[in-house]
Amino acid sequence: MKMQKNRVFITYHGSASSLGITTDEILQSLSQNKPEPRTDEKVFNFSKPYYEISNSFKEYGNQVRSSAIIFSLLDKCKDFIDSHENIPVFLSSSTGGIRETECNYIDLINKKSSYSVFENHFFNKTSTDVKKRYPEGKIGEIFTFSTACSSSGHAIYQAARLIRAGVIDYAILLGIDIISKTTLIGFDSLQLVSDKASRPLTEQRDGLTLGEGAGILILENKSRTPNDFEIAGVASGVDGHHITSPDPSGANQRKCIYSALDEAGVCSDDVGYVNAHGTGTKMNDQVELSVLEDIFSKKTLVTSLKSYVGHTLGASTIAEIAICIDMLRSGFIYQPTDFSDPISPLIPLKTVKAENIRYFLKNSFGFGGNNVSVLIKTNLDDNSGEKDA
């Protein structure tokens, strides 16, 4: 069978995080009001900070929080959904219904609960809620990918390949992870959590800060506007090294990045910006920046959004790509005003203009050494204008 080679456009993007849920909110928070993480020991029996989406999503009634957040993202692309049938949906998450199970656990043990674990704990809860929300025939195939922090990178990898080969024409990609005791205390048990808000890619970094987050991308084989961003290359592999720590040599991370560049037919100098995985842990940031310094010259800027939104785990690839699209279209690459002591000359000290960013790279590296690199063509004008930060 001759393989088609369609282009893969991002015709819609959206995110929900501590930065906000609309483009205006996100840009306002990036430029002026860096979100503060929450610290409230009473909620999760956890004393260290974490980031939350400030919305209550009350308009979605009794829906569990993860489904309500997903619905809010889907509602923003109502026009697309209304005009298409049999839409494949690629979901990605690492937590599923853990939070609801935590809340019901004691009652379940005491046999005082009507909470069905098979309906609510696992990822089928979200996929079933998505499917039920629309008339029969609207949502087609729906799967959930879960590879910890690289989960939504795989949604992009699989959907982009299928569109490129002509197997499907479009797809909705969703990533969602909400805060739970299991993830907060679990990461803390590994001594990976910062006592204060995480400072990725700095000498002072002392761990990650978890964040609640979600993202949506619609991928299509045709663009809707001349400025639609485009998936140019995606690659994935595993370190084969350690269950929590990255391979210090960065060999597979390097391979993924080069593979993504090869697929796009571009070289490292064509990449103007890298949105790093950049969790803020000593090891992750060290290995990732060592790899990036090998591959890219000083022309390539590197930042991490996790100082704004925390680590949104399975949602991070898609959520952060969506935020990057907003950011790059605004003409700037943002850094927090208190950013200092970067660990690499590739990292700008402050907010800079996003000039001549023809391609940007998004890295995601998960437990089990699972790595994904996504290369995106921006189709932006070269002249990004004279806007002030």
Place this chain on the structure above:
Amino acid sequence: MEQEFTYIRDIHFINSNVSSLDSLREMYSNGLFSDVKLPENLSQEIPGLSDNIKSPLKRRMSQLSLGVYQALQNGGAKNLREDDEIYLFTSFAEIDTSNKIIADLELNQSKLVSPVLFHNSVHNTPLGYYTIINKYHNYCLAVSDGINTGKSFVDLIKFLVRINPEFVIVAGDEYSSFYDLEVKYKYQLYPSFVSYKIQKNVDEQKGFFLKHENCSWEQIKSFLCDYEYVFADKESFIELKDKVNAELLTDYPIVGDAPISIITRLALPFILSLHGKTAVIGHFKGKYFLFEVVL
């Protein structure tokens, strides 16, 4: 246009009663697959899962991780190439580990959990251990949709075979006392693991393809007269008993109510060398599908 077939090879299946494909063939000869009875000696434990794993990491591996390891090592990854992609389908993933963590947090109000537990609770943990022990770097993906994971397999496989000439499947679920918390569904869940390599068959009209999907029960029944064998899930088997001319078989005795039973069921005609045409059927929420297997 000629139908494109896909072959299944390098198959391995494990549960508490089965450690080799010969045992499955013997079970078939003894009529085990001709009834929806679970063997009395089917167990929640699978002895010997950590045998032959030459790594101290095996002490940290759950039943799921051990089962996935053994299934891959003896099955789909037996002839693993550097660029083979590995797909893990698991309904409930590392649920026993997650259950231990949640129990500790909720019942003991713990502010820390054992550091070896948390990272073992993520869905790609089994693939992580497999690739770490063997120092592999293959593409790895875990797909998990709870009780809908069988449907996820059917939907994803029909896409993957169109773009990927060769890849590895591993599927399984472990036992956990977490299932006892369920208030609505009464499932007979026993641990089992299967792995195989899927390979496009360009030379022959042999192998499998997804012939029908999203059918009604009446439609599926009407298609079955074309087949010498029918391999069905438990409910369909009961409905079809004595109503089809084909030899009617079910995988239920070896997989129970596993949501991912279709993944084993699809491999059974290949394991048992059922020459001729086999219909492998299943259903999700009232919609039926049919894989045609020609050997």
